[in-house]
Amino acid sequence: MLELVSNIIYSITGKKDITLDTDLVKDLELTSFDIMNLICAFEERFDTTIPTRDVWNIHYVSDILEYMRKRGITDS
Amino acid sequence: MREYDGGRFLLCLSEEYDGKNGSALLMECARRFCGARRAVCPGEETLRRTPGGKPYFDFPGAPRFSVSHSGGVWGCALSAQRVGFDLERVRERDWQAVAARFFHPHERDFALAGGEAAFFTLWTAKESYVKYLGTGIDESFSSFCLAHGGMISGDALGVSFVWPPAPEEYYACVCVVAERAAILNVHQNLSAAMP
Numbered sequence: 001m002l003e004l005v006s007n008i009i010y011s012i013t014g015k016k017d018i019t020l021d022t023d024l025v026k027d028l029e030l031t032s033f034d035i036m037n038l039i040c041a042f043e044e045r046f047d048t049t050i051p052t053r054d055v056w057n058i059h060y061v062s063d064i065l066e067y068m069r070k071r072g073i074t075d076s
Numbered sequence: 077m078r079e080y081d082g083g084r085f086l087l088c089l090s091e092e093y094d095g096k097n098g099s100a101l102l103m104e105c106a107r108r109f110c111g112a113r114r115a116v117c118p119g120e121e122t123l124r125r126t127p128g129g130k131p132y133f134d135f136p137g138a139p140r141f142s143v144s145h146s147g148g149v150w151g152c153a154l155s156a157q158r159v160g161f162d163l164e165r166v167r168e169r170d171w172q173a174v175a176a177r178f179f180h181p182h183e184r185d186f187a188l189a190g191g192e193a194a195f196f197t198l199w200t201a202k203e204s205y206v207k208y209l210g211t212g213i214d215e216s217f218s219s220f221c222l223a224h225g226g227m228i229s230g231d232a233l234g235v236s237f238v239w240p241p242a243p244e245e246y247y248a249c250v251c252v253v254a255e256r257a258a259i260l261n262v263h264q265n266l267s268a269a270m271p
Contacts, residue, residue, distance in 0.1 A: 033169070033203075051215065
């Protein structure tokens, strides 16, 4: 799943070397516009809707995986 | 550091941001703001942070400010009143998808009709507005509308937008209280202070 998330992040931001500990803002320097782009990409890829309020609790790549696990979002 | 004097705000832009010198840049902006108004600018000890980590100045008459950075450019708008600021570097992104997902339907139509420039002009206005409010982007981002009759306006929300000169490939927008509303606020404050 990390590889899939990394690929989505790369496709939007061009950022590589994504790990579980990668900080979306500090390490990847994502702006809110980048993050909105990521939401669109995740929603399209997993055919789901991500409430905007949920996004601001996500700081690290590991938070994305945990959020997907809790929401039952899988690579299917 | 480049300056833009917007009358009711001062905008400072710097390309020297390294991810660690935000406080130093902010102090430099405050010195320039106070200096332009012939006011004494207190030292770095007046730059404090809320428990949530948001910086603010703690001295009488301290300026309000809003910070944004994108790409290699950092910027700060300072004002005696509430202010919101957003800076965005144009990148090859699916802005149409963002407009469809996060804009009010009238704004989406405005952006799609005007293309990338219209999108980023509107995006920076919307983000400067939610920073002005202090809410950031939340569910209400899609519900308020700044596109009216083919123009971007904050009249209905009691705010004004200014798009100052920005570096090439960047868009910037400053949101301040509408001038008429600002005058009313002054009158109300004076009335409240009268015995």
